Amino acid sequence: MAPDRPMLDHLAETFPDSPAAVRLKAALLFAGVRYDPCLPAAAGWAFPNYMPYMLPPGAPAFEGKRQVALPYLLRLAGDTQVRLRIKPDSPFSVRPDAGPLGYAVYEGDRRVTTTTFEARLPWTDRLTADGTPMRATGLSQHGDMLVLNVAPGCEYFVVPGDPGGRTRNLSCTFCLYGLPDQRLETLGQELYVIDVPRPTLDRVIEACQHPGTEARQLYMVGGSMLDMADEGERYCRIAERLAEAGLTERYYVACGSGAIQREHMLRMKALGVRGACFNLEIWDPAQFERVCPGKASIVGRERWLRSLEEAVEVFGPDNVMTAFVGGAELEGEGAFDDPARALESNLEAGEYLIPRGIQPIYSLHWKVTGKNRGEEPFYSLDMFLRLNEGLAALRRREGRPINPAFFSRRSAYMQLEPDYDEAVHDRG
Ligand code: SF4
Incomplete structure (x- = not known):
């Protein structure tokens, strides 16, 4: 894959027979998402990952803490789930969004789809x-x-x-x-x-x-x-x-x-x-x-x-x-x-x-x-x-x-x- 090529474009061309939602889920499983402060903010209501996360150097502390809880599972439109992993070099991020689910997945600056987290039951x-x-x-x-x-x-x-x-x-x-x-x-x-x-x-x-x-x-x-x-x-x-x-x-x-x-x-x-x-x-x-x-x-x-x-x-x-x-x-x-x-x-x-x-x-x-x-x-x-x-x-x-x-x-x-x-x- 060309280094600057968006991952989802590469996947769409290489795997046209895979549904777009599947390509996105696979990409997120492999590449994870970058850390964003909306993640620890959601951990209060989302199903938690029981492993705490240490904020990367340079990221501001969240509510005074550098070790934070994060949600465990992303819930995408179409109701599929993805295990959330944080990877500093990922092209993807999850950010707050005005859409119906409250968050969106981005690849770089391109908004890909609406999303949310699995809620804590x-x-x-x-x-x-x-x-x-x-x-x-x-x-x-x-x-x-x-x-x-x-x-x-x-x-x-x-x-x-x-x-x-x-x-x-x-x-x-x-x-x-x-x-x-x-x-x-x-x-x-x-x-x-x-x-x-x-x-x-x-x-x-x-x-x-x-x-x-x-x-x-x-x-x-x-x-x-x-x-x-x-x-x-x-x-x-x-x-x-x-x-x-x-x-x-x-x-x-x-x-x-x-x-x-x-x-x-x-x-x-x-x-x-x-x-x-x-x-x-x-x-x-x-x-x-x-x-x-x-x-x-x-x-x-x-x-x-x-x-x-x-x-x-x-x-x-x-x-x-x-x-x-x-x-x-x-x-x-x-x-x-x-x-x-x-x-x-x-x-x-x-x-x-x-x-x-x-x-x-x-x-x-x-x-x-x-x-x-x-x-x-x-x-x-x-x-x-x-x-x-x-x-x-x-x-x-x-x-x-x-x-x-x-x-x-x-x-x-x-x-x-x-x-x-x-x-x-x-x-x-
Ligand atoms: S995968 Fe199952 S069978 Fe194999 S070691 Fe683990 S618990 Fe045992």
């Missing part, structure tokens, strides 16, 4: 009956989707090794959030134990029952267990509680476990769970073994794929997804040395999975180490759009759009798949 500031803040019950939200995670610690980090009591770390190389840490104590999770304490479930259910969540989807997730049967049992028991509380009626509940056995899927289906998402993370078999040693050695790629196919039989073809970490095959020793190979492999995943009723969903992989960790994705913007255009074409060819009841553009804050399909749907 009342449940996040409430307490449960026993005085626990609802946001500390294992529940989080992005737009349409509540994410319920009452057992975040992943046993792949601590696989029992030898009689000497040492453990091996077989966690996925990109994963930080499954690390057993302080959250286990807060939630009462015990490693290698199926059950989550009853008070923990009581609290999170109370939070899900809050009338003001404005969510439509409830996605159960958690760290993996070493035994597939135990993990399936854990999710069945959580689903039982959700069903008792009427939450499988109120929300589209999906099981975001690792690969589990058919009998557990059948039990969940009978309880009202409607979808499943078992994340394979990496398509290429050798890269899967390298990046996901726990999933590869404890479950195995073939068993994982069989589990996804069984999920289609149980939940139906519109109700099964598997997430991938786009670009993780390009990082570390033994990585693919050519991004084109990663793209080819990712499209191969779509060719295999989509006709079988399984939707691959690609999130970006952000560097997890080094000076720019968390800021730079491994995929280039062009590669990410090429991948998404390719997958959207496969979904069209197969007549299998993403099911918006399961995954909508207002819950896809780092992914583009629903934006392609819902835009097509809107045009029709």
Whole structure:
């Protein structure tokens, strides 16, 4: 791309088949926005990013402070979401605006579109009956989707090794959030134990029952267990509680476990769970073994794929997804040395999975180490759009759009798949 060329012009020429809103969302995911004082000013009412932001040198303090809270999610016209990142060199900014949403996105001095932020919803500031803040019950939200995670610690980090009591770390190389840490104590999770304490479930259910969540989807997730049967049992028991509380009626509940056995899927289906998402993370078999040693050695790629196919039989073809970490095959020793190979492999995943009723969903992989960790994705913007255009074409060819009841553009804050399909749907 020519250095002074506006990014959105370049994208419009290179990706004419991608809707303009998708190109903008992708550009914002990659380039972020520059800091503007309207951002901390909005943090009082917007859904907050829990990581504080340190103002760059030269920017005036905000209300006397240099460390400020910022909104977490941009909400664009058309109701898609974008995770907000601040990057000092971004061509984009968000500024106050007289338009209906109160803010606008600019590229340089050109006003691109109207926007706002996802609002802080009342449940996040409430307490449960026993005085626990609802946001500390294992529940989080992005737009349409509540994410319920009452057992975040992943046993792949601590696989029992030898009689000497040492453990091996077989966690996925990109994963930080499954690390057993302080959250286990807060939630009462015990490693290698199926059950989550009853008070923990009581609290999170109370939070899900809050009338003001404005969510439509409830996605159960958690760290993996070493035994597939135990993990399936854990999710069945959580689903039982959700069903008792009427939450499988109120929300589209999906099981975001690792690969589990058919009998557990059948039990969940009978309880009202409607979808499943078992994340394979990496398509290429050798890269899967390298990046996901726990999933590869404890479950195995073939068993994982069989589990996804069984999920289609149980939940139906519109109700099964598997997430991938786009670009993780390009990082570390033994990585693919050519991004084109990663793209080819990712499209191969779509060719295999989509006709079988399984939707691959690609999130970006952000560097997890080094000076720019968390800021730079491994995929280039062009590669990410090429991948998404390719997958959207496969979904069209197969007549299998993403099911918006399961995954909508207002819950896809780092992914583009629903934006392609819902835009097509809107045009029709
Ligand atoms: S299985 Fe899930 S939680 Fe565990 S290391 Fe891999 S990505 Fe993280």
